[in-house]
Amino acid sequence: MVMVMNDVTKKLNSLGEDILNDIEKGKNPGMEIPIRSLSNIIYNKKTKQLTLGNKKLKRSFFNVAHSKKFMQTLLVAAFCKSLVKENIHTSIRDMYYNLKRTFPGSKENTFDQQSESDPIIVDLEVMLNVLREQLRLTTDRKGIVAGNVVIRDRGDLIDWSKLGSGGWSIPSTVEEVEFKKVDADFVLVIEKNAGFERLHEDKFWKKHNCILIGTGGQAARGARLLIQRLSSEFGLPVYVFTDGDPYGWYIYSVIKSGSMSLAHVSDRISTPNAKFIGLTITDIFKFNLKKCTIKAREVDIKRAGELLKYEWFQKPEWQKEINLMIEKGVKAEIEALSHRGLKFMSQTYLPEKIKNKEFLP
């Protein structure tokens, strides 16, 4: 990652210095924070990413509606500065408990609930243009990886090709990982852990010289950062493999273009070059999996209708697939491929799709 820890400290320091300057000049201390509400979220067609627009709000100390949040922002900023200084990481929940205090002589708490401290972290991310992970705040880890890659992490050399059936558990702070060797032609991201295990057991990553990443459902920030780094630093194509339903397709679009709730970090954690390898509804019919489909529920159809309208799904291939799903009223899981044999996915389906470049954009 380009940003070193010192940059974060610098940014945190300059936030504090600006406030001090305001105070010394007798001004109302304040800060400007880009707005994250829907009205300021834009899909950038050029970068293929969700991003924030230019609208900002001002948070100042001498404003009854702002002063508590102002205090909270500085508390969190100071906390993060000490994390960087002490070189430790912690979860956002631990931070909440650590900062929860009652002001002496009052009944007023710094924070009453974690739902008050969480958005402050995002405010700092946006305001300082840093990632939560660089502020040393961890998110829940999820995801596994295997492949011909050697990394250095916290002093250990780790070979992703020599981790047995287990794979390497992706931590939430992968921006500190140093790549020592990356020998792969592409990255295959798979939504389902069971699918990861099947491909891993068949040594798919070895046979096809790729890096295999299992996200276990919606990709965690750590997994998304890792995919982004492998794509941008090593120019590896990224193929995403999810269930054939609106939920799976959205998982793909989040990896590719970011999500609305994290639009402010899309440019740093999404992978615009990612392609979708499957499952499509077309696959279901092509590979004769009709017996293994699931009837789409009302909520699936509704979600499909929403995807149809998203700007980043305005591509003829996707419009066709989503409409086909609505028309047929079915969806299917990755596991449905097992109907054609347990090794069908690793020996036929994926290799053929990759060979024929049958991807959705």
Add this chain to the structure above:
Amino acid sequence: MVMVMNDVTKKLNSLGEDILNDIEKGKNPGMEIPIRSLSNIIYNKKTKQLTLGNKKLKRSFFNVAHSKKFMQTLLVAAFCKSLVKENIHTSIRDMYYNLKRTFPGSKENTFDQQSESDPIIVDLEVMLNVLREQLRLTTDRKGIVAGNVVIRDRGDLIDWSKLGSGGWSIPSTVEEVEFKKVDADFVLVIEKNAGFERLHEDKFWKKHNCILIGTGGQAARGARLLIQRLSSEFGLPVYVFTDGDPYGWYIYSVIKSGSMSLAHVSDRISTPNAKFIGLTITDIFKFNLKKCTIKAREVDIKRAGELLKYEWFQKPEWQKEINLMIEKGVKAEIEALSHRGLKFMSQTYLPEKIKNKEFLP
């Protein structure tokens, strides 16, 4: 693990041979399956484990109520035999899709839903006295481990002390893991991933010469098997660290005594010698964490009342704790310890509890 794969094949073969014998003798082919309903689940005070009683049901072919299930049982058994033979693993969902067929000339499916094939697997586990994992069926993986341990898994040598911030992701089939070196005084099992990361970063396992296992909530079968193996094969004490609430305490009891839904495998995947290290409600008051408690909801109080009645919570120490929770109407998370400082858990709370042997039974 004591059982080699050949034993599983032998058991599957003998199931088939018994059926063949019945047919050759002109008898109604049948099998006997231990009953798994509540009425046949017993808490064995001596082994401290939930287990099945002696009640059995007979499933036979010439019985309209049984014949479909009889057919399904043999289908699943044959499937598992081929998994063992081909030396591959698969998920129970993949199995369902693989076995789903329509009988030629009829509209009858082998299985209509996965809820039909799942219980058949358990039937086989009980009937043959094998684990699902030995039948080569995987469950969802969850859990991470770090420590001074070297294992061999699928041909790779893996050093749990050299995996950076990531740790080793525990697969669902750990009975094939071969321990090459185990240098530890105890096993610390922690419910929360965030807690695992904090302790891992502070190198708790190095400083205290232990194996650190994060279960990420309710422990998956793979994690429970791993804990059981470390306890039984290396005589390591096991300390379980969960949130201070009925849900956390139940996680502990499942690791220690097994669960009702898996009572038939308790003797093989639970760890009766496990002890509970925290959080207790007493801790909350002792360590002045009152500000970081959460008001117990009605459902918490109800669940606490249920725990009070379970045979395996009939110990004065537990009765006192659970009653204290109900009386005070509060619960607390592991993260609440961060109120006393981010390193309080790793430098004070856990070391002191271990030193003073402050465990609940």
